Amino acid sequence: MKHCHFQIMCDELPLLKQKIGWLYQNFSQLIFYDLCIEGMCHSSDGSYEFLKNYPDPEKKITIVEKMNLDDVEANNGGSRVQKQKMFRYGSSLVRDDIDVFWCSDADEFCDTEFIDDVEDILLNNPDVMSVDMHHYYFWRDKDIVLEHKGRPGEGMTLFPRVCRHSPGRVYPHCHIANMGPRHMISPDKRKWYHFAWVGDSRAKAKFAHQPVSERGFDDWFN
Secondary structure, eight states, X not given: OXXXXXXXXXXXXXXXXXXXXXHHHHOSEEEEEEOBTTTTBOOSSSHHHHHHHSOOTTOOEEEOOOOOOTTSOOOSBSSOHHHHHHHHHHHTTSOTTOOXXXXXXXXXXXXXXXXXXXXXXXXXXXXXOEEEEOEEEEEESXXXXXXXXXXXXXXXXXXXXXXXXXXXXXXXXXXXXXXXXXXXXXXXXXXXXXXXXXXXXXXXXXXXXXXXXXXHHHHHHO
């Protein structure tokens, strides 16, 4: 099966350097949308330039250059409207020969064997639309993992990052679970490793991308 990985990003250079080799080795198409929605500009840490100069002998990499989203329809999932638009536009760039669409963030990592899990599940369960697993959602350092109350050891459930692809399909930001039946892999077998909130400065920098007030964000963070 052929897999496409789509990623929206802003100032993710350290994580991008950690992840891109794995992505290039295991995926047939890579789509990157480097657009910081506060200012509608490329990353200031060199992420965009790193991608532009990354060796691509197999022509797998597509870098989205569209900076003005005014003509892109929103109402496509959840979270910030700009992210909904980026997902709608990015979906139009997935090749027709792709079988599986991925949309994990730069700060999310998984075992390579998960790719085999995905293929096995989709091939043997034609009604399944997405494949998901629980997250080890690290909080501010690598020793604290967030969990749902009353469910110790399972990590957290968010929204699927992996979906069966068909030509012309538009993928909603944060709402892939609504597209059809989801297969959840047991947390005893495999988990996402999610570093979204590691480091105070990184966590606080995320305020600009959250649909909450500054006071509400500070209260929650503290």
